[in-house]
Amino acid sequence: MEKTDITIIGAGIIGLAISYELSLRSKYKNILVIEQHPSFGQETSSRNSEVIHAGLYYPKDSLKTNLCLRGNRLLYALCEQHQIPYKKLGKLVIAPTPNDTKKIEDIYHNVLHCGVTHLQLLDKNQIRTLEPRISCVMGFLSPETGIIDSHALMKFFYEASKSKQVEFAFGVKAIGIEKKSSGYTLTVQEPNGDHFCFETTTVINAAGLHADKIAEFAGINIDTYHYRLHFNKGQYFRLAHPQKFNITSLIYPPPSATSLGIHITPDLAGGLRLGPDDQWVDTINYTINEKDKKKFFNDVRRYLPELTPNDLISDTSGIRPKLQKPDESFHDFVIAHEIDKGLENFINLIGIESPGLTSCLAIAEMVEEFLS
Ligand SMILES: Cc1cc2nc3c(=O)[nH]c(=O)nc-3n(C[C@H](O)[C@H](O)[C@H](O)COP(=O)(O)OP(=O)(O)OC[C@H]3O[C@@H](n4cnc5c(N)ncnc54)[C@H](O)[C@@H]3O)c2cc1C
Numbered sequence: 548m549e550k551t552d553i554t555i556i557g558a559g560i561i562g563l564a565i566s567y568e569l570s571l572r573s574k575y576k577n578i579l580v581i582e583q584h585p586s587f588g589q590e591t592s593s594r595n596s597e598v599i600h601a602g603l604y605y606p607k608d609s610l611k612t613n614l615c616l617r618g619n620r621l622l623y624a625l626c627e628q629h630q631i632p633y634k635k636l637g638k639l640v641i642a643p644t645p646n647d648t649k650k651i652e653d654i655y656h657n658v659l660h661c662g663v664t665h666l667q668l669l670d671k672n673q674i675r676t677l678e679p680r681i682s683c684v685m686g687f688l689s690p691e692t693g694i695i696d697s698h699a700l701m702k703f704f705y706e707a708s709k710s711k712q713v714e715f716a717f718g719v720k721a722i723g724i725e726k727k728s729s730g731y732t733l734t735v736q737e738p739n740g741d742h743f744c745f746e747t748t749t750v751i752n753a754a755g756l757h758a759d760k761i762a763e764f765a766g767i768n769i770d771t772y773h774y775r776l777h778f779n780k781g782q783y784f785r786l787a788h789p790q791k792f793n794i795t796s797l798i799y800p801p802p803s804a805t806s807l808g809i810h811i812t813p814d815l816a817g818g819l820r821l822g823p824d825d826q827w828v829d830t831i832n833y834t835i836n837e838k839d840k841k842k843f844f845n846d847v848r849r850y851l852p853e854l855t856p857n858d859l860i861s862d863t864s865g866i867r868p869k870l871q872k873p874d875e876s877f878h879d880f881v882i883a884h885e886i887d888k889g890l891e892n893f894i895n896l897i898g899i900e901s902p903g904l905t906s907c908l909a910i911a912e913m914v915e916e917f918l919s
Pocket of ligand 1 (some may be wrong): 556558560561562581582583584587588589591593594595596597598599600719720721722753754755756757780781823864866867868899901903905906
């Protein structure tokens with residue numbers, strides 16, 4: 548039977564960042580990444596807002612806050628060093644009406660409490676000077692928020708890992724994991740439908756929307772440990788004529804319990820995207836419901852009064868792998884070495900929703916620390 552030291556399941560941004568981080572250290576050898584699709588980044592990592600977040604929304608000392616803040620700094624530095632396209636545009640978090648002011652002030656004070664000091668509270672005139680088309684009563688500026696070409700980032704991780712001898716097996720799906728006295732036997736399905744097994748000392752589960760199933764293969768009761776994932780879909784519409792609005796910052800209204808609210812995100816190609824919304828779904832289906840255009844229009848027109856229904860065209864969607872059920876509040880990322888479950892050298896990354904893209908390098912560092 549073939550044998551490898553480290554197997555990473557999933558070549559999304561998280562699996563790729565981990566393979567990159569490990570490949571930089573000569574002590575890690577024989578690293579294999581398996582990915583069920585024919586290429587990397589075919590699921591959530593290519594279906595998101597491509598925002599480098601600044602850790603504004605999560606509780607102090609949570610993994611989401613800490614990894615986002617560290618990941619933000621690491622990502623900007625990596626982009627600079629390796630010419631990965633990005634822009635630090637800054638983000639305006641705004642109160643469209645007086646009823647929203649308290650929510651925005653609460654976010655502002657939470658961010659200060661988390662140790663972020665570079666925010667600027669702004670009145671409506673200051674916001675109008677920055678973004679003349681935006682209507683609101685107050686808000687704050689997060690200058691450390693930006694946008695990134697996430698595909699270029701994944702391509703960088705992939706090529707840098709390959710240059711350090713990381714092996715990638717595409718079209719290969721993990722379908723079984725058996726714990727052995729030392730390490731694991733992984734069963735995989737190849738593109739032609741054949742199954743084969745190999746041994747690995749370490750398993751890193753970075754399987755995104757399917758990470759709970761991988762944990763279950765290893766014998767973890769995902770209900771006992773609250774690892775079961777629930778899908779929450781986010782759709783986007785695009786503005787047909789972005790130049791009409793001339794918006795250069797990211798514009799965010801108050802968030803809901805499950806999403807950041809339907810916001811406006813400039814992209815690196817000069818486009819403007821609206822979204823994502825949030826809808827609980829049972830299956831993975833990326834089609835856009837045209838009927839939801841009205842909801843997007845009504846939401847965004849609250850703070851962009853010049854918007855007309857004809858400005859909106861349907862775009863893409865993504866699905867959030869959420870650990871929280873529809874009626875539950877905040878759940879943190881699960882990033883765990885499962886040694887206390889009898890699974891030495893088995894690392895789970897579950898519920899890596901936003902800000903996962905921003906946090907990818909900090910998450911990779913954390914995984915490396917588990918192994919060292
Ligand atoms: C609508 C939306 C907007 C978002 N916006 C942002 C944002 O602006 N900023 C930000 O920081 N974060 C954002 N996020 C979060 C970010 O996109 C995710 O945290 C990140 O992409 C997760 O990466 P991943 O590698 O864990 O998952 P994925 O990209 O889903 O990768 C997992 C990979 O595992 C593979 N896989 C699964 N099962 C198996 C198996 N059995 N065998 C082999 N391979 C398998 C899959 O095919 C997939 O390629 C957003 C998410 C969504 C849904």
